[in-house]
Amino acid sequence: MTTGLRHRLAERGVDRVLLLLVPAVLTLVLLFLYPMLYGVGLSLQPRTGGLLDNYRAFFADPYQSGTIGKTMRLALPAALINVGASVPIAYRLRGRFRGRRLLTAILVLPVTLGTVLVADGLLRYLGPKGWFNRVLMAIGLVDEPVRLIYNYWGVLFSLVITGFPFAFLLVLSYMSGIDPTLERAAATLGAGPWERVRRITLPLLAPGLATTFVLAFVLAFSVFPSANLVGEPANETRVMAIAAYDAAFEKYDYSMASTVAVLMGVFELVVIALVLLWRGRLYTGSTGGKGA
Amino acid sequence: MSHSGVLPGKLRGGFRELRMEGVTRRFGQAVALDRLDLTIEGGEFLALLGPSGCGKSTALNCLAGLLPLSDGGIWLDDERIDGLPPERRGFGMVFQNYALFPHLSVRRNVGFGLAVRRLPKAEIARRVDEALALVELSEHAGKLPGQLSGGQQQRVAIARAVVLRPRLVLMDEPLSNLDAKLRLQMRTEIRRLHQSLGLTTVYVTHDQEEALALADRIVVLRGGLVEQVGSPEEVYTYPANTYVAGFMGYRNLLDLPVAAHDGARVILAEPGMRLTGLAQRGGRAGGARAVAAVRPHDFRLGSGRDNALQVRVEVVEFHGREVAAEGVTETGRVVHVRLPERVAPGDRIDLTVPVERVLVYPVDGPAADLGEVPE
Numbered sequence: 001m002t003t004g005l006r007h008r009l010a011e012r013g014v015d016r017v018l019l020l021l022v023p024a025v026l027t028l029v030l031l032f033l034y035p036m037l038y039g040v041g042l043s044l045q046p047r048t049g050g051l052l053d054n055y056r057a058f059f060a061d062p063y064q065s066g067t068i069g070k071t072m073r074l075a076l077p078a079a080l081i082n083v084g085a086s087v088p089i090a091y092r093l094r095g096r097f098r099g100r101r102l103l104t105a106i107l108v109l110p111v112t113l114g115t116v117l118v119a120d121g122l123l124r125y126l127g128p129k130g131w132f133n134r135v136l137m138a139i140g141l142v143d144e145p146v147r148l149i150y151n152y153w154g155v156l157f158s159l160v161i162t163g164f165p166f167a168f169l170l171v172l173s174y175m176s177g178i179d180p181t182l183e184r185a186a187a188t189l190g191a192g193p194w195e196r197v198r199r200i201t202l203p204l205l206a207p208g209l210a211t212t213f214v215l216a217f218v219l220a221f222s223v224f225p226s227a228n229l230v231g232e233p234a235n236e237t238r239v240m241a242i243a244a245y246d247a248a249f250e251k252y253d254y255s256m257a258s259t260v261a262v263l264m265g266v267f268e269l270v271v272i273a274l275v276l277l278w279r280g281r282l283y284t285g286s287t288g289g290k291g292a
Numbered sequence: 293m294s295h296s297g298v299l300p301g302k303l304r305g306g307f308r309e310l311r312m313e314g315v316t317r318r319f320g321q322a323v324a325l326d327r328l329d330l331t332i333e334g335g336e337f338l339a340l341l342g343p344s345g346c347g348k349s350t351a352l353n354c355l356a357g358l359l360p361l362s363d364g365g366i367w368l369d370d371e372r373i374d375g376l377p378p379e380r381r382g383f384g385m386v387f388q389n390y391a392l393f394p395h396l397s398v399r400r401n402v403g404f405g406l407a408v409r410r411l412p413k414a415e416i417a418r419r420v421d422e423a424l425a426l427v428e429l430s431e432h433a434g435k436l437p438g439q440l441s442g443g444q445q446q447r448v449a450i451a452r453a454v455v456l457r458p459r460l461v462l463m464d465e466p467l468s469n470l471d472a473k474l475r476l477q478m479r480t481e482i483r484r485l486h487q488s489l490g491l492t493t494v495y496v497t498h499d500q501e502e503a504l505a506l507a508d509r510i511v512v513l514r515g516g517l518v519e520q521v522g523s524p525e526e527v528y529t530y531p532a533n534t535y536v537a538g539f540m541g542y543r544n545l546l547d548l549p550v551a552a553h554d555g556a557r558v559i560l561a562e563p564g565m566r567l568t569g570l571a572q573r574g575g576r577a578g579g580a581r582a583v584a585a586v587r588p589h590d591f592r593l594g595s596g597r598d599n600a601l602q603v604r605v606e607v608v609e610f611h612g613r614e615v616a617a618e619g620v621t622e623t624g625r626v627v628h629v630r631l632p633e634r635v636a637p638g639d640r641i642d643l644t645v646p647v648e649r650v651l652v653y654p655v656d657g658p659a660a661d662l663g664e665v666p667e
Binding site: 179181182184185186187188190191192195199203282283285286287 | 381383394404405408462
C-alpha cells in the first residue's frame with residue numbers, strides 16, 4: 001500500500017485499529033443476526049398455509065393476540081414505576097455524603113438475586129399467610145387476606161423489584177451529570193425547590209429518563225419466569241413470552257413460536273420508536289456536570 | 293405595572309447598608325470564615341480579595357444563602373436575612389462557570405427569574421429585551437448558551453442577574469475563565485453596569501489588579517480572617533502587613549536585621565545591602581529584625597545615599613519597555629527588579645530605591661505563604 005493511500009484512508013478513519021471490531025462483528029453476526037433472520041424465516045414457513053398465515057392466525061385468535069395487551073399492561077407500568085421511583089431517590093443521593101456507597105449497594109442488591117429467588121420470596125411474603133397480609137389484618141385494614149400473588153400484582157411487584165436497580169443506576173448517573181451550580185443559580189434567581197426541579201433538573205434529565213425508560217421497558221417486556229411463578233400464566237399474566245413458549249414446547253410448532261417472537265420484537269420497537277421520537281424533541285446537549 | 297426599565301438609576305428595594313456580624317462558617321474542623329464583620333453600603337462596589345482558600349467564596353455563598361452560617365448573622369438594614377433561603381433574598385449572583393441553563397435560549401435564560409415570578413409575558417419580553425440590549429446581545433437572543441463564546445456567555449449571566457434589579461449583585465470570580473484581552477473588556481463593562489444601574493456589588497476575586505480597578509473598597513482575606521479593609525488607594529499604597537503587601541505587588545519581602553531607628557525611618561542592613569524605609573503600622577518596627585517590602589518597579593540603577601544594594605543578575609525576562617530581572621545579593625538573597633535599562637545575566641549592578649518606597653513591617657509569621665504571588 002502506498003503511503004499516500006494510507007494517509008487518505010486514515011483521514012476517513014480506516015486504519016488497523018478497525019481490526020479491533022472484528023471479534024464483535026463476528027459474534028454479532030453468528031450469535032444474533034443469523035439466528036434472528038433464521039427466526040424470521042421460520043415464522044414465514046407455517047406448518048400449513050401461506051407465507052403470512054401464522055401472523056393471520058395469531059391475530060385471529062383472541063387467546064393469542066390478547067397476550068400483546070397483557071404484556072403491555074405489565075411492562076409499561078413496571079417501566080414507568082421503576083423510572084419514576086428512581087428520580088426522587090437519585091435526586092436525593094446525587095453528590096457526596098457519608099454512607100452513599102452503602103445505600104447504593106443496598107438499592108442495587110436485587111440485581112444479584114435471581115428472578116426465581118425474588119418470586120419465591122414474594123410468594124411467602126405476599127401470600128395469604130405472609131407478613132404483609134398478617135400486618136394488614138392485625139391493624140384491621142382488611143378482614144381477609146388480599147390476593148397479591150398468582151395474579152397481575154404478583155408479576156408487577158416482581159418486575160419492579162428486579163427492574164428498579166437497573167433504572168436507578170442509570171438515572172443516578174444521568175443525575176450526577178447535571179451541574180449542581182445550575183440549581184444554585186436558579187435559586188438565586190428566585191426559584192423555589194419545586195420550581196428548580198421543574199424548570200431545570202427535569203428538563204435536563206428528560207432525555208436520560210427516556211433512555212432509561214426504553215431499557216426498563218425492554219427488560220420488563222420479555223418477562224417470563226415471574227409471569228409463570230407468581231402470576232396466573234394461563235390467563236391474566238399470559239404474556240407473549242409464555243405464548244411463544246407454549247407454541248414451541250407444548251405444541252412443538254416452532255414456526256408459530258418464531259412468529260410470536262418476531263411480533264414481540266415488533267411491538268417493543270414500536271414503543272421504543274415512540275419514546276425516542278419524543279426524546280428527539282428534547283434538549284440533549286451538555287448538562288454541564290461531570291460524567292454523562 | 294412598573295414603568296421603569298432596567299436602566300433608570302435608582303433601584304427599587306435598595307438599602308442603606310448590609311451588615312455581616314461575626315459571620316462564621318466551619319466545614320468540619322476547618323474554619324473557612326472566622327467571625328467576619330463587614331458593612332456594605334448601598335450603591336457600593338466591594339471586592340473580596342485573597343488567594344484560593346481564603347474564605348472569599350465562602351463569604352459570598354453565605355451572603356447569597358447558598359451556605360448556611362455556622363455562627364453570626366446578616367442584616368439588611370433592620371431585617372435579619374441569614375435565615376432566608378436564596379430564592380427569598382432577592383440577590384443576583386454571577387457564577388465563575390456562568391451556570392447558564394443549557395437547555396434554555398439566551399432569551400429564556402435572562403427571563404428565568406421574571407418567569408419564576410410569574411410576571412406578565414409582555415413585561416418579561418420588554419425587560420429581557422432591555423437587558424439584552426444593555427449587554428449588546430440582542431441578536432443572539434434565540435441561541436442556546438452552548439452556541440455562544442465565553443465572553444458572550446458571561447454577559448448573558450450578568451444580564452440574567454441584573455434584569456431582576458436585585459438589591460445586591462454577587463459576583464464570584466466572573467472573569468477568571470476568560471482570556472486576558474476579554475477580561476479587560478468585561479472588567480470595564482462590569483464597572484459601567486454597576487455605575488449606570490446604581491447596583492450594589494460584592495465581587496470576589498484572587499486578582500488584585502481586578503479588585504483595584506473595580507472596587508470602591510477592598511477587603512483582603514486570609515485563612516478566613518480579614519487582613520485589611522480600605523479603598524484601593526489605601527490598600528495599594530499602605531498595605532496593613534506583609535501579607536497584604538505581598539498581594540499588592542510588593543514582591544520583595546526582605547527579612548533583614550535592624551541597624552538603626554530614626555523616627556519613622558528604619559535602617560536595615562546586611563552585607564551588600566542597606567535599606568532605609570518607613571515604619572508601617574503606626575509605630576516603629578520593634579525587634580532586632582524587620583521586613584522591608586519593595587515593589588520590583590521601584591528599584592533604580594545607581595547608588596543612593598540611603599539605599600544601596602549590589603546584586604548579580606541571574607535571570608532576565610523581556611517585557612517590552614522594561615526588563616524583569618532576578619538578582620542575587622552577596623548573602624544569597626533573591627531580589628526582583630524591573631528596570632527600563634537592558635541588563636544581562638551575569639551583570640553586577642548597583643540598585644537604589646527611594647526611602648518612601650520601602651515599607652518596613654515587623655516580622656510577623658509567614659508572609660511568603662501566598663501561593664502564587666501576583667505581580
